Amino acid sequence: MNNPGEKIPLVHVRNISKHFGEGETRVDALRDVSLKVHPGEVIALLGPSGSGKTTLLNVIGCILEPSSGWISLDGEVVYDGRWLRSDLRKLRLEKVGFIFQFHNLLPFLSSSDNVAVVLSLAGFSAAESKKRAVELLDYLEVGHRKDAMPANLSGGEAQRVAIARALANRPRIILADEPTAALDSQRAGIVMDLLRKVAIEQEAAILAVTHDEKIFDRFDHIFQLRDGCLEAQSMDMDIDRDGIRTRKANKPSA
Amino acid sequence: MNLAYRDIRHNLGRFLLTCFGLSLLLGVVLSMIGIYRGLVEDALTLVRTPAVDVWVVESGTRGPFAEASRIPGDTREAIARLQGVSAAGSVTYQTIEAPHAGRKLRLYVVGFEPGRPGGPDRIATGRSIGRSHYEMVADRRSGLLLGDRLELGRDTFTVVGLTDGQVSSGGDPIIYITLLDSQELQFELAPPAARREIARGTGSGNTDTINAVVARVSANASAESIAEAARRWKHLSTMTQAGQETILTRSVVERARKQIGLFTTLLLIVSAVIIALILYTMTMDKLREIATLKLIGASDRTIIGLILQQALAMGVIGFGFGALLITTIKDYFPRRVLLLPEDGLALGAAVILVCILSSALGVRLALKVDPATALGG
Numbered sequence: 001m002n003n004p005g006e007k008i009p010l011v012h013v014r015n016i017s018k019h020f021g022e023g024e025t026r027v028d029a030l031r032d033v034s035l036k037v038h039p040g041e042v043i044a045l046l047g048p049s050g051s052g053k054t055t056l057l058n059v060i061g062c063i064l065e066p067s068s069g070w071i072s073l074d075g076e077v078v079y080d081g082r083w084l085r086s087d088l089r090k091l092r093l094e095k096v097g098f099i100f101q102f103h104n105l106l107p108f109l110s111s112s113d114n115v116a117v118v119l120s121l122a123g124f125s126a127a128e129s130k131k132r133a134v135e136l137l138d139y140l141e142v143g144h145r146k147d148a149m150p151a152n153l154s155g156g157e158a159q160r161v162a163i164a165r166a167l168a169n170r171p172r173i174i175l176a177d178e179p180t181a182a183l184d185s186q187r188a189g190i191v192m193d194l195l196r197k198v199a200i201e202q203e204a205a206i207l208a209v210t211h212d213e214k215i216f217d218r219f220d221h222i223f224q225l226r227d228g229c230l231e232a233q234s235m236d237m238d239i240d241r242d243g244i245r246t247r248k249a250n251k252p253s254a
Numbered sequence: 255m256n257l258a259y260r261d262i263r264h265n266l267g268r269f270l271l272t273c274f275g276l277s278l279l280l281g282v283v284l285s286m287i288g289i290y291r292g293l294v295e296d297a298l299t300l301v302r303t304p305a306v307d308v309w310v311v312e313s314g315t316r317g318p319f320a321e322a323s324r325i326p327g328d329t330r331e332a333i334a335r336l337q338g339v340s341a342a343g344s345v346t347y348q349t350i351e352a353p354h355a356g357r358k359l360r361l362y363v364v365g366f367e368p369g370r371p372g373g374p375d376r377i378a379t380g381r382s383i384g385r386s387h388y389e390m391v392a393d394r395r396s397g398l399l400l401g402d403r404l405e406l407g408r409d410t411f412t413v414v415g416l417t418d419g420q421v422s423s424g425g426d427p428i429i430y431i432t433l434l435d436s437q438e439l440q441f442e443l444a445p446p447a448a449r450r451e452i453a454r455g456t457g458s459g460n461t462d463t464i465n466a467v468v469a470r471v472s473a474n475a476s477a478e479s480i481a482e483a484a485r486r487w488k489h490l491s492t493m494t495q496a497g498q499e500t501i502l503t504r505s506v507v508e509r510a511r512k513q514i515g516l517f518t519t520l521l522l523i524v525s526a527v528i529i530a531l532i533l534y535t536m537t538m539d540k541l542r543e544i545a546t547l548k549l550i551g552a553s554d555r556t557i558i559g560l561i562l563q564q565a566l567a568m569g570v571i572g573f574g575f576g577a578l579l580i581t582t583i584k585d586y587f588p589r590r591v592l593l594l595p596e597d598g599l600a601l602g603a604a605v606i607l608v609c610i611l612s613s614a615l616g617v618r619l620a621l622k623v624d625p626a627t628a629l630g631g
């Protein structure tokens with residue numbers, strides 16, 4: 001299915017559909033969506049409210065079971081009409097980092113512990129988890145707030161801590177639902193540059209829902225969702241990578 | 255990183271308040287159990303204090319506590335002569351009210367023959383009765399002090415000794431006086447008509463009546479054989495110490511015992527339900543955090559650990575504090591509260607069990623929660 005010589009995509013979904021409810025109340029949130037994201041790519045997911053962006057991220061992150069389709073993450077087929085792994089949480093811990101519009105930090109842990117908890121769940125020692133957590137916070141310029149509780153953080157600070165948490169385990173797939181919505185445009189730019197850096201350094205794939213036109217130029221591709229359908233030109237998987245760009249991005253030379 | 259501890263520390267005030275409420279509840283449960291034990295224990299002190307083997311009372315009665323019993327004063331000599339009896343003593347029992355320091359004291363008066371069975375087993379302070387008249391040994395619960403003088407009938411008695419924890423089955427503090435004084439008191443307090451008859455020497459009355467004879471049996475004889483021998487007197491009936499104890503717990507305090515027992519059971523059930531509700535809502539309040547934990551890859555074990563550890567912490571702290579509380583204040587209860595270590599252990603174990611079972615409810619809820627709920631805005 002892949003062209004010879006092409007890199008194996010980190011995220012590969014085919015013909016995914018997802019509907020909620022039945023009959024009168026049936027909502028088709030995703031209709032026959034297919035897409036590939038390769039290592040190092042930063043993808044924007046656009047679309048009006050209710051078009052299925054969050055649903056798509058949830059399906060890719062193995063939080064939500066699709067109604068039909070096929071999903072492969074990092075070369076491993078995880079869905080094929082049913083989940084092929086029983087430990088989806090471990091799968092997430094290993095491969096996926098989430099960044100939410102609402103930061104969802106654990107209110108009873110300090111900033112650094114919110115990041116460290118992911119590492120200790122992954123089996124790192126307490127000292128090592130803490131050390132790496134503080135490094136990440138410094139990297140995201142919130143190191144000075146490492147001992148603050150989430151309730152005392154500003155929206156932007158909380159979001160950067162949440163991003164640090166998503167990055168903590170060096171996941172190769174980062175799913176972000178409006179990650180910069182709570183940030184000013186300067187911070188949003190910093191965050192996007194940072195995600196790009198992660199994508200390049202860690203060979204990661206980044207899929208971010210955004211409405212923020214100011215940061216469009218920081219994405220490699222922009223996919224458009226409308227009523228659960230990916231826009232035709234973005235959906236065609238067999239077209240050359242450059243061909244599926246809806247807009248030429250001024251990608252930094254990497 | 256212990257998530258249970260971190261979460262508790264974050265909401266410390268609320269957690270401690272809940273623990274405090276729980277400890278009050280468990281304190282009440284413990285004191286109810288203690289009251290139940292105390293009631294039975296109190297009922298038995300009166301029978302156990304003389305440390306005897308046989309009780310001789312009026313025939314056809316189950317006296318002297320469950321029913322009234324009156325027998326002639328010379329019964330003691332007859333019983334003492336029986337083969338195998340090592341010691342015997344006459345005793346009287348009556349409840350009186352006497353004015354003291356501006357209020358009425360309700361007392362249970364035991365008349366006994368000093369030097370013979372029937373008196374107090376241990377004097378806490380002071381001495382035993384030494385003179386044949388107007389001295390008394392009182393229980394501390396009466397509020398009387400050494401040297402206090404108390405008017406009983408026409409005579410004034412002096413407190414020469416104090417006992418600890420001697421109360422009747424109704425909870426009235428016991429005082430001990432000599433048999434002669436108590437017979438005098440019984441005569442003075444009898445209805446005037448009966449008194450006149452007794453004074454004239456006519457009628458059924460006689461000043462030399464007692465309520466029971468208590469006897470100790472020598473090592474080579476048995477209580478049953480003495481009881482058998484005493485059957486030849488048709489106006490007496492005899493029972494063993496064990497028989498008397500059964501009568502007290504089974505008849506005298508039976509209703510109170512059942513009442514308190516039932517109430518204690520209800521309280522236990524109510525506490526279990528309350529603990530379950532507290533723990534369930536505790537988990538409900540945390541569902542969003544639990545969903546987030548699942549989302550970032552926490553295993554079921556981590557989540558079960560979080561819920562279970564908090565439940566156990568609450569149970570242990572609540573119970574510990576409740577037990578401490580009740581041990582501190584138990585002596586201020588008007589009646590005896592008897593806390594047995596085994597009762598405490600049993601309740602503690604029950605609380606732990608309830609905590610585990612009710613956190614199972616919370617765990618079920620938590621394991622079902624969809625990680626996607628963490629995403630909802």
Ligand SMILES: Nc1ncnc2c1ncn2[C@@H]1O[C@H](COP(=O)(O)OP(=O)(O)OP(=O)(O)O)[C@@H](O)[C@H]1O
Binds near residue numbers: 029047048049051054
């Ligand atoms: N759990 C659910 N049950 C029923 N319908 C749902 C559920 N989740 C989403 N939907 C519906 O699916 C459709 C797509 O929802 P989704 O959340 O993916 O939209 P979105 O593109 O993320 O919108 P927004 O920009 O407002 O976040 C909507 O019509 C929504 O009402």
Ligand SMILES: [Mg+2]
Binds near residue numbers: 053
């Ligand atoms: Mg959305």
